[in-house]
Amino acid sequence: MSILAIDIGGTSIKTGIFDEQGILESTSEYETEAQNGVDALIDKLCNIIFAHKGIRAVGISSSGQVDSRTGHIVFATEAFPGYTGTPLRKILTELIGLPITIDNDVNCAAVGEAKFGAGRRHNDFICITYGTGIGGAIVIDKKIYSGVNGIAGEIGHMLTHANGKACVCGKRGCYEMYGSTKALVENIRKLTGKSMDGQEIFKHFDVPVIREAIDSWIDEVVWGLVSLSHIFNPPCFILGGGILNESYVFKQIGVKLSERVIPSFRNSEIKRAEKGNHAGIYGAYWNAQNSILNSILKE
Numbered sequence: 438m439s440i441l442a443i444d445i446g447g448t449s450i451k452t453g454i455f456d457e458q459g460i461l462e463s464t465s466e467y468e469t470e471a472q473n474g475v476d477a478l479i480d481k482l483c484n485i486i487f488a489h490k491g492i493r494a495v496g497i498s499s500s501g502q503v504d505s506r507t508g509h510i511v512f513a514t515e516a517f518p519g520y521t522g523t524p525l526r527k528i529l530t531e532l533i534g535l536p537i538t539i540d541n542d543v544n545c546a547a548v549g550e551a552k553f554g555a556g557r558r559h560n561d562f563i564c565i566t567y568g569t570g571i572g573g574a575i576v577i578d579k580k581i582y583s584g585v586n587g588i589a590g591e592i593g594h595m596l597t598h599a600n601g602k603a604c605v606c607g608k609r610g611c612y613e614m615y616g617s618t619k620a621l622v623e624n625i626r627k628l629t630g631k632s633m634d635g636q637e638i639f640k641h642f643d644v645p646v647i648r649e650a651i652d653s654w655i656d657e658v659v660w661g662l663v664s665l666s667h668i669f670n671p672p673c674f675i676l677g678g679g680i681l682n683e684s685y686v687f688k689q690i691g692v693k694l695s696e697r698v699i700p701s702f703r704n705s706e707i708k709r710a711e712k713g714n715h716a717g718i719y720g721a722y723w724n725a726q727n728s729i730l731n732s733i734l735k736e
Contacts, residue, residue, distance in 0.1 A: 438493035440725050441486060444542060444717035445478075445499040447471060447516050447569065452485060453718040454492075459726065464715070475519035479528060486533055494536040496725030498545035498717035499525070504587035505540040505724075511588050514605050538724040543572030544581045544590065545720030546710070550675050551576055553719045554711035559673045563665060564710070565592055567658070567678035570605075571613035575669070593617070597661055615657040618680045624650050635680040642685070655686060659693040666698045666705055677710030 439462070444451040450467045467485065471478060486495055501513030501520060508526020526539045540548075547564035550556040556564070560579055566572040573592025575582040582589050593613035594606050601610030614620060618635050626632050628646050641647045662674065681687055691707050712719055 438491055440494050440722055441489050441492045442496045442718040442721040447500055451718055455722045471517045475523050483532055494725040494729055496721035497539040498542045498721040500542050502588040503539055503541040506587050508539040538728050540724055542717050543574045546716035547574035547576050548723050549712050549716035549719030550710055551579055552723050555675045555708040562673040562675055563671045564675045567618050567680055569619045571617050612661045616661050621654040639683050655689045662694050663697050666702050670702055671705055673706040675708050675710050681709055
């Protein structure tokens with residue numbers, strides 16, 4: 438019997454069906470329509486799950502702070518009205534009647550990379566994704582470090598600028614307000630008066646004001662990595678997000694990080710995430726499969 442993996446994002450819900458050998462057979466994508474509220478989201482998830490016959494379990498990757506031990510959504514922004522505090526696993530288990538695992542999206546992406554991607558040869562690494570915000574996950578001995586409340590790894594809300602820009606979390610000066618792709622896009626818009634996504638920005642790389650803005654943004658990314666390097670001294674950083682596909686960005690991060698850390702901290706390897714947009718699906722699958730195996734062992 439198959440396992441259904443679901444990755445709940447702010448704009449889309451991605452799904453994947455894995456067979457008994459753990460091979461991804463097929464994927465689908467749906468609009469999240471998060472603005473319709475948590476009840477509509479739960480209805481959509483139920484419809485997606487019921488549409489897949491013959492599955493034995495469901496693994497879910499979700500944006501927001503997720504306590505994987507209880508399946509509660511600890512915190513989510515207003516992009517998901519009513520999502521904060523939702524006991525999602527309890528609700529879905531009662532409605533669906535199947536084993537369900539739930540974890541944060543970047544934690545799932547890190548698990549996907551650890552088991553199937555760039556982290557396969559590393560017991561310990563830090564996974565960071567750069568997009569609308571900055572997501573993080575800490576992997577120690579091939580396992581996610583969850584912290585006392587099950588929500589460790591909020592790297593995007595690491596303080597990098599005291600009394601800086603207001604963040605959606607309610608604090609000021611968070612890393613993601615300066616180092617996210619969204620921060621770069623907003624800065625370019627202020628400088629040029631034009632709205633461009635990350636891909637389009639690099640089409641104008643030779644424009645001096647844009648090149649300078651990109652370099653300043655890379656500096657912000659790197660200063661966050663410097664702090665993480667000095668705290669964790671990880672064997673590897675695995676970096677994800679579409680903008681990391683730009684060779685200039687990836688190369689400059691490596692060069693500048695090496696220049697700015699204490700020399701004895703220069704041994705950390707930097708890798709691109711290999712599973713891309715499917716990393717969360719792979720991680721959600723693994724969590725569900727692992728939960729099934731653990732249940733069998735306890736019987």
